[in-house]
Amino acid sequence: MNSTGKPLIDAAIGLKPSRYPVWFMRQAGRYLPEYRAVRADHDFVAMCKSPELSAEVTLQPLRRFDLDAAIIFSDILIPCIGMGQTLTFDKGHGPELNSPIRTLKNVSDLIIPNAEKDLGFVGDAIALTKSKLRKDQTMIGFAGAPFTVASYMIEGKGSKDFTEVKKLIFRDPAIFTNLLEKLAETTILYLKMQINAGADIVMLFDTWAGQLTPDIYRTMVFPVTNRILSAIKQEMKIPVIYYPGQGSDKMYELSNCSADVISVDWRTRLGQAGKILREVGLNVTLQGNLDPQALLAPEHVLRKYVNDLKLEAINASRNHIFNVGHGLLPHIPPESISTVIDELRKC
Ligand code: CP3
Numbered sequence: 001m002n003s004t005g006k007p008l009i010d011a012a013i014g015l016k017p018s019r020y021p022v023w024f025m026r027q028a029g030r031y032l033p034e035y036r037a038v039r040a041d042h043d044f045v046a047m048c049k050s051p052e053l054s055a056e057v058t059l060q061p062l063r064r065f066d067l068d069a070a071i072i073f074s075d076i077l078i079p080c081i082g083m084g085q086t087l088t089f090d091k092g093h094g095p096e097l098n099s100p101i102r103t104l105k106n107v108s109d110l111i112i113p114n115a116e117k118d119l120g121f122v123g124d125a126i127a128l129t130k131s132k133l134r135k136d137q138t139m140i141g142f143a144g145a146p147f148t149v150a151s152y153m154i155e156g157k158g159s160k161d162f163t164e165v166k167k168l169i170f171r172d173p174a175i176f177t178n179l180l181e182k183l184a185e186t187t188i189l190y191l192k193m194q195i196n197a198g199a200d201i202v203m204l205f206d207t208w209a210g211q212l213t214p215d216i217y218r219t220m221v222f223p224v225t226n227r228i229l230s231a232i233k234q235e236m237k238i239p240v241i242y243y244p245g246q247g248s249d250k251m252y253e254l255s256n257c258s259a260d261v262i263s264v265d266w267r268t269r270l271g272q273a274g275k276i277l278r279e280v281g282l283n284v285t286l287q288g289n290l291d292p293q294a295l296l297a298p299e300h301v302l303r304k305y306v307n308d309l310k311l312e313a314i315n316a317s318r319n320h321i322f323n324v325g326h327g328l329l330p331h332i333p334p335e336s337i338s339t340v341i342d343e344l345r346k347c
Contacts, residue, residue: 001013001015003015003016003018005135005136006068006135006136006137006138006200007019007020007021007068007136008021008023008068008069008138008201008321009138009200009201009239010319011285011319011320011321012201012239012241012260012261012285012319012321013239013260013285014260014283014285014318014319016319017319018136019068019345020310020320020322020344020345021068021069021138021321021322022067022068022321022322022323022340022341022344023067023068023069023070023071023138023140023321023322023323024061024067024323024324024328024337025071025263025323025324025326025327025328026327026328027061027065027067027071027328027337028057028058028060028061028071028073029327029328029330030330031328031329031330031331031332031333031334032060032061032064032334034060035057035060038053038056038057043089044075044089045078045081045087045088045089047073048073048074048075048078048121048122049121050121050125051121051124051125051127051128052128054072054073054074054121054122054125054129055073055125055128055129055132057073058070058071058072058073058125058129059129059132061337062133062137064334064337064338065337065338065341066341066345067137067341068136068137068138069137069138069139069140070129070130070133070137070138070139070140071140071142071203072122072125072126072129072139072140072141072142072194072199073125074122074125074142075087075095076142076143076144076148076149076205076207077095077097077144077149077152078119078122079113079119079143079144079149079186079187079190080097080149080152080153081118081119082111082113082114082115082118082119082186082190083110083111083112083113083182083186084109084110084111085097085098085099085110085153086098086099093157094157094158095152095157095158096156096157097152097153097156097157098156099156100153100154100155100156100164101150101153101154101179102154102164102168102175103175104174104175104178107175107178107179107182108178110179110182112182112185112186112189113186113189113190114189115186115189115190115192115193116193119190119193120193122141122190122193122194122197123193123194123196123197124197126139126141126194126197126198126199127197127198130197130198138200138201139198139199139200139201140199140200140201140202140203140241141191141194141195141197141199141201141202141203142194142202142203142204142205143187143190143191143194143202143204143205143228144187144204144205144206144207145187145204145205145206145209145225145228145242146179146180146183146184146187146221146224146225146228147180147206147208147209147212147221147225148205148206148207148208148209148245149183149187150165150176150179150180150183151165151208151211153179153183154168154176154179162208162211165211169216169220173220176220177220177224180220180221180224181224184224184225184227184228187204187228188227188228188231188232191228191232191236192232192235192236195232195236195238199238200238201238201239201240201241202232202238202240202241203240203241203242203243203263204225204228204229204240204241204242204243204259205243206225206242206243206244206245207243207245207326208245209221209244209245209246209247209250210244210245210246210247210250210265214249214250214252214253217250217253218253222253222254222257225242226256226257226258229242229257229258229259230258233258233260239260239261240258240259240260240261241259241260241261241262241263241287242254242257242259242261242262242263243262243263243265244262244263244265245265246265246267247265247267247268248267248268248272248273248276251268251273251276251277251280252276252280254277254280254282255280255281255282257282257284259284260284260285261284261285261286261287261321262277262282262284262285262286262287263286263287263288263289263323264286264287264288264289264325265288265289265325265326266288266289266290266291266292266324266325266326267325268289269312270286270288270289270309270312270313270316270317270320271312271315271316273286273289273316274286274315274316274317275316277317283317283318284317284318285317285318285319285320285321286313286316286317286319286320286321287320287321287322287323288321288323288324288325289309289323289324289325290305290306290309290322290323290324290325290340291324291325292324292325292326292327292328292329292332293329295324295328295332295333295336295337295340296331296332296333296336297336299335299336299339302336302339302340302343303339303343306322306339306340306343306344307343309322310322310344322340322344
């Protein structure tokens with residue numbers, strides 16, 4: 001197969017990339033003063049709904065750093081708006097969804113959105129951003145995986161112990177399963193819309209899947225999640241990235257995963273993740289997995305961490321996309337991002 005001209009896509013599909021591909025989860029965010037300046041005047045959801053503001057903050061990190069990808073500025077909970085919920089991000093509170101989903105009636109009242117009509121602002125933001133990218137840069141679209149989005153819909157906000165979610169799983173599994181099904185259907189439409197607007201690859205975030213037992217994950221959660229990955233691969237013919245969140249045990253459940261890339265949390269060694277995935281018969285590219293807090297280290301230490309990870313990656317999988325193991329935090333010094341990229345490009 002010929003190179004696509006985009007190092008990240010080449011790495012994702014198993015071709016030799018022309019340089020070491022790198023991007024950072026939450027690369028658009030509060031650690032950048034220029035983001036905070038925009039955010040000071042705008043509500044978070046309003047920024048997500050404005051294609052111009054979304055494209056502007058998506059591009060901010062690319063103006064500073066030589067990154068291989070832009071990930072569209074949005075949130076995994078944006079589709080919940082299209083499904084009929086009200087989403088708010090009050091400062092210091094994190095996301096909140098009104099009218100939590102706890103009954104079968106709540107689930108059946110949720111709307112399957114018309115992605116173009118109800119969530120088209122995300123597609124417009126993607127098209128606008130893409131028009132400003134270099135040819136070798138990749139446009140990443142994304143969505144939350146059904147379990148992670150469902151956990152916010154059920155709890156109504158973020159949670160430590162996921163009690164309301166677990167109540168449904170263990171007492172009323174039909175409600176939980178119905179919600180996941182509805183979310184899968186929505187997510188397929190939502191991602192297709194993003195791809196039609198110009199996304200070159202899409203990533204599915206299952207940040208909270210680590211809260212589940214391997215059995216619940218295997219029987220109730222992974223199949224409906226993988227249905228999204230397969231549908232996108234088969235119908236849209238573009239590569240997909242899956243982020244299964246915390247817990248190396250999860251890797252044992254991914255034998256028939258349709259993703260091209262598995263994004264690894266920092267609590268698992270890249271080599272260990274690759275070994276398990278090979279054992280279960282999966283030949284994928286790995287992405288990750290620097291601890292985002294390692295970006296606090298002094299420059300010479302950080303350069304060593306980057307090299308350690310590069311060495312670890314050599315035998316871990318067919319290719320490696322450099323990234324953090326979870327999103328960048330507001331207190332990360334932007335200079336650390338430049339250091340990582342500089343060290344990666346040295347080879
Ligand atoms: O990576 C990027 O640069 C793209 C944008 C992006 C955001 N959220 C922007 C955001 C992406 C890919 C997400 C995904 C997301 N959102 C996830 C999955 C990945 C992960 O990080 O675990 C989850 C669980 C959410 C839900 C969410 N959104 C939470 C829990 C919070 C509050 C925590 C926080 O950092 O404030 C958000 C808010 C959010 N999403 C911000 C950004 C830039 C901060 C909003 C602000 O400016 O106040």
